[in-house]
Amino acid sequence: MSCNCPTCNTPVNPGNECPPQFSTVGPGSRVYTFAEIVINDNLILPEPKPDVEHITNVTKNFKIEDVEVLDVNLGAVPLGQVQGRKVIIAGTLFLGVEYSAAVPSQELHFAHFCVPFKVMIKQRPCTTTNRGLLPPNFNINDYNIHICVEHEQYHVVNPRELSKVLVVLIWLEPKQP
Structure with missing residues (x-):
């Protein structure tokens, strides 16, 4: 299910923010500090959850837990001086997977997963x-x-294992005065 961003009317998945809109990347553009990551691994259903038949819905929520600004000197300025900075962002992706189970009673089940990034x-x-x-x-x-899921895939690998692939854009945008 998708909806449109209230700012620019771009289609996005519910819970995600609007991706940045820019024609050029770099100083002078709206956004020039970003990274893309791929969150790609398998999830094992916890006991005593029943085996999965089909994934019916996935909810996701990102929580930023730590932001660290690193002073960097790559040797272009005297030792002890700061040449520039890098930002490290750490957090957790909370996934909720709703699935139909391979059991006749209580067909729908829900499993929670915490994935660090x-x-x-x-x-x-x-x-x-x-x-x-x-x-x-x-x-x-x-x-x-800001965080935006640009692409996501979920597959049943076997009755106890699910595969997930998310392409995530994380960017910094200057606050408006």
Whole structure:
């Protein structure tokens, strides 16, 4: 099931934010700090959940648990000085899987899964000048963190195992004054 973003009317899955709209990436554009990650592994149904026949629905919620700004010196400035910064974002993807069970009584069941993720946000495009680093005066408090699931797939591998693939875009957008 999909709906439209209230900001730009772009179709998105419920619970996701609108993906950034920009024609060029880099300084001067609306968004120039982002990363994409693939969350791809299998999920084992916990006991005593019954075996799965078909996946009927999946809900997802992202929780950002830690944001760390790293000072970086790649050797282009004197030792002890900050050349630029990188941002590490860590969190958990909470998945709820509704499925039809291979049992005659109580056909629908629900299983919860917690999937950790971690991503490094750098400046795009990465050039020989910026080397992907955010400016030395970068302040995370001046930015909002956004998450959008660009693609998702779920499959039954066997009666006790599910496969998931999510392509996730995480970006920083300057807060509006």
